[in-house]
Amino acid sequence: xxxxxxxxxxxxxxxxVDHIDISVGEGEIYAFLGxxxxxxTTTLKMLTGVMRPTEGEVMVLGKDIFKHPVEVKRMxxxxxxxxxxxxxxxxxxxLKFIMSVYKSDDEVTRQRMENLVEVFSVDxxxxxxxxxxxxxxxxxxxxxxxMRKPKVVFLDExxxxxxxxxxxxxxxxxxxxxxxxxxxxxxxxxxxxxQNLASRIGIINKGKIVAEGTVDELKLMAGRKxxxxxxxxxxxxEDRLKEMLEKL
Numbered sequence: 001x002x003x004x005x006x007x008x009x010x011x012x013x014x015x016x017v018d019h020i021d022i023s024v025g026e027g028e029i030y031a032f033l034g035x036x037x038x039x040x041t042t043t044l045k046m047l048t049g050v051m052r053p054t055e056g057e058v059m060v061l062g063k064d065i066f067k068h069p070v071e072v073k074r075m076x077x078x079x080x081x082x083x084x085x086x087x088x089x090x091x092x093x094x095l096k097f098i099m100s101v102y103k104s105d106d107e108v109t110r111q112r113m114e115n116l117v118e119v120f121s122v123d124x125x126x127x128x129x130x131x132x133x134x135x136x137x138x139x140x141x142x143x144x145x146x147m148r149k150p151k152v153v154f155l156d157e158x159x160x161x162x163x164x165x166x167x168x169x170x171x172x173x174x175x176x177x178x179x180x181x182x183x184x185x186x187x188x189x190x191x192x193x194x195q196n197l198a199s200r201i202g203i204i205n206k207g208k209i210v211a212e213g214t215v216d217e218l219k220l221m222a223g224r225k226x227x228x229x230x231x232x233x234x235x236x237x238e239d240r241l242k243e244m245l246e247k248l
Contacts, residue, residue, distance in 0.1 A: 077145035091125035135161035
């Protein structure tokens with residue numbers, strides 16, 4: 001469903017993503033973890049066709065996303081870390097606009113949209129987007145993507161700005177989507193979300209994937225029992241953390 005080969009992105013003299021390979025299958029939830037500046041968001045932007053790689057290829061649903069951008073983007077959904085929406089639209093106008101763009105203004109999509117609006121407590125569809133908080137916009141963006149039930153969903157830090165209930169709802173929706181054969185690629189700083197959701201986890205550090213596997217495989221690889229400790233060790237931050245703690 002998602003395949004990247006030798007994916008590379010260079011900004012000037014900085015190599016942000018360095019010849020990485022990614023493969024995610026049908027029904028998988030793949031969590032992509034890494035420290036700030038490791039290359040997570042840059043990778044996601046290349047996988048979704050927002051940013052062209054310096055080198056390498058990206059295949060989504062069996063098609064090169066840069067050769068067939070419209071066809072592929074019609075079948076995927078993307079929730080960015082900072083929802084970019086039209087501020088002068090009201091919530092319901094934005095959802096109608098998305099339906100029209102994707103030619104999905106049908107009874108099934110409308111019913112799914114109504115269900116998602118209810119479970120996410122989006123009771124502000126008559127508000128203008130510029131009046132909404134980050135969390136309110138995040139929930140509206142999630143509804144706009146999930147109501148279409150795309151085959152592949154990309155999420156960049158999807159729980160940022162969400163309250164506890166909305167985060168719990170999101171986890172269950174993503175699990176159900178994967179059980180129904182959908183594929184999910186998400187970046188997150190919330191290790192609990194990765195541990196509870198992911199079929200597999202990839203860890204990127206300084207532009208390179210340093211480890212990949214199930215939670216149990218990563219724990220065995222790092223010789224640690226806790227995912228936080230696994231993450232710290234595999235990203236080479238154990239000594240740095242000790243030094244910082246000694247200064248307290």
